[in-house]
Amino acid sequence: MKLKAVSASIVAACAALSLGTSVAMASTSAGGGSTSTASAQNITQPAVQVLHSAYIIRQPKLYSGRIQLEPVGTELKLLTGGNRYWYHVQAPDGKTGYITTTSYYTKSVNQVIFTLPPGVTLDPSITPIAPVTASNSAKFAAILQVAQSKLGTPYRLDHNEDRGQYGFDCSNFAEYVYHHALGYSFTTSSIKQYQSVGTPVPISDMQPGDLLCFNDGGHVGIYIGNGQMIQCGGGLAKVGYLSVAPGSYWYNHLSAVKRMF
Helix, strand or coil: CCHHHHHHHHHHHHHHCCCCCCCCCCCCCECCECCCCCCCCEEEEEEEEECCCEEEECCCCCCCCEEEEECCCCEEEEECCCCCCEEEEECCCCCEEEEECCCCCEEEEEEEEEECCCCCEECCCCCCCCCCCCCHHHHHHHHHHHHHCCCCCEECCCCCHHHHHCCECHHHHHHHHHHHHHCEECCCCHHHHHHHCCEEECHHHCCCCCEEEEHHHCEEEEEEECCEEEEECCCCCEEEEEECCCCCHHHHCEEEEEECC
């Protein structure tokens, strides 16, 4: 595949992505194969939940100017700088101020900001290009950046990410890309990736950044949009692009599409 064609597919794929994060919990059959249910991990941050309507005010003291009234059920991001009487918070609209710590009005909670795909954990030892709070387009761009940096790397059979310095197998490459792009950590077995990693979605809902599983876990790749995937092996004996357009060899052997963010 020529570089210009790949670049065009990347631009189109980025434009097609929405900017929100997705919650991945369900496990269903996709594309002729079945995958098992795996647990998903919530990523949380300290927050304040409003129990009865209360005002956010400008300063942590009585009779400070009011900013806005927060309705029941609102979750406010907890910031540093509060005290025993006042939480320092940020509202969903971005405004910051202080709100009472009185238990009738508020309580501290852990706010879910992202749900990791099933079978995935975050590696605290790595600083990813795109954190979990990044937009979907930023996450896909990070995946492309890492994946394309390894174009031409030869195929070497081994489930060990360290081998990515001089060679990959298909599942090792996929884990390497998501690891360095998003901080994800998961199995480097293609069969186990098929069985328990990511949220299965219909083939018709394939989106850039999805993990693609073929032949019931015999091969995996990463969808980059416009009917193309980037992968290692697959007849190329190296990291490169292959078609997954309808009617293509790999499309006809597609067992599952896994949503990864």
